[in-house]
Amino acid sequence: MRSAPVTTLAAVIVTYNRLDALRQTLSRVLDEAVDRVHVVDNASTDGTADWLAAQDDPRLRVLQLSENGGGAGGFTAGLEAAMGGADPAAWCVLFDDDAWPQPGTFERFRRDAADLDPDATGPGALGALAAAVSYPNGTVCEMNRPNLNPFWHAPVLARTLLGGRSQFKVTDADLAPTAPPRSLDVASFVGFFVSRGAVRGLGLRPEAGLFLYGDDVLYSLRLRRAGLRMELWPQLRFTHDCGTMGEGFVYRPLWKIYYHCRNGVQIAREAAGPIVFPAALAYYTLVWWRRGRCCSPESRSLYRRMMWEGLRDGLRGHRGRNDRLHGTVLAPARPNR
Incomplete structure (x- = not known):
């Protein structure tokens, strides 16, 4: 009881x-x-x-x-x-x-x-x-x-x-x-x-x-x-009991790196403040780039593409679900929550 x-x-x-x-x-x-x-x-x-x-x-x-x-x-x-x-x-x-x-x-x-x-x-x-x-x-x-x-x-x-x-x-x-x-x-x-x-x-x-x-x-x-x-x-x-992260902290499936990097731009801004933000974002970008080396050779280019698109959209302040991403490039993949 x-x-x-x-x-x-x-x-x-x-x-x-x-x-x-x-x-x-x-x-x-x-x-x-x-x-x-x-x-x-x-x-x-x-x-x-x-x-x-x-x-x-x-x-x-x-x-x-x-x-x-x-x-x-x-x-x-x-x-x-x-x-x-x-x-x-x-x-x-x-x-x-x-x-x-x-x-x-x-x-x-x-x-x-x-x-x-x-x-x-x-x-x-x-x-x-x-x-x-x-x-x-x-x-x-x-x-x-x-x-x-x-x-x-x-x-x-x-x-x-x-x-x-x-x-x-x-x-x-x-x-x-x-x-x-x-x-x-x-x-x-x-x-x-x-x-x-x-x-x-x-x-x-x-x-x-x-x-x-x-x-x-x-x-x-x-x-x-x-x-x-x-x-x-x-x-x-x-x-x-999650299977989101693969070797080297690379998300599975790879399209998730888009959201990680896009939203990571705002995290860097809020964590570091406006003055230190550019240096903080450069550091995070280097970390994300290096993680791509843990991908297989055939998936590495997709990883880097998702990373750069996420950075670009993060700097532009984009929010919401990227329907173009899910509807064309990665049609078979679905968010897991």
Whole structure:
């Protein structure tokens, strides 16, 4: 028997054409101490809508979108549903359809967050918490490893210039279940707990037009710029059974690098500020270019093409789904959320 809730917690899950994964995730989530579960269906075509309509758990809320808005559009809609209206949740936790809380995570959150004010918006108030995320085999999920913004911390920037990107990421020791909480600047939308004060009090919303990738990074940076704190609570544990990243941090399928680079332009601008932005973007571009070497020779030219198109459109401020990309060059490929 679950203990009485100390604060209302709503889960927001975004899904697109991954019914098998959603079945497993939703089953695990509904076994946890959660008040509401908002599933955002990004116009799936694989029977997801019919399956969701047949579920009868009273905590389940289904938001059926008329078109695929990507992860960014899905999380924006889901957060609005969970935090809007007359009965907003005190906290929301965001994650994909191939991720789930490890047993007891939500109960631990309720216990450890019992004394937090979910409506606090003053300087230094805690506005977001990040869980430690691992693959099903227990190793750290690299794409969900939280980090600091090196441009806001001179010692971290110096270490990064000398030792590379790993210097601003949290360590494996920081992610151990018994490690203490620590401050963050950036966390991913897998096991991302956000307060009602951040969403309703300060009006912080994800940028839906990003479509795919970078929405969580930009949201984190804007939350921190608003004066709220963000912390890693490693006692909160999530599993992410993702196949998005291939060798060398190259996305699969390759069209995703377009969104990574397009939205990365805005990330570089917000992270570095207007003066340092050109140098930061040049650094990121070099990193992306080098990653292309991990592609097979026959796919390397496509990778580089997607990279340059993303950079161009990012500098032009383009947003939304690139229908030309999906409708012509990569017609067989479909976004995975």
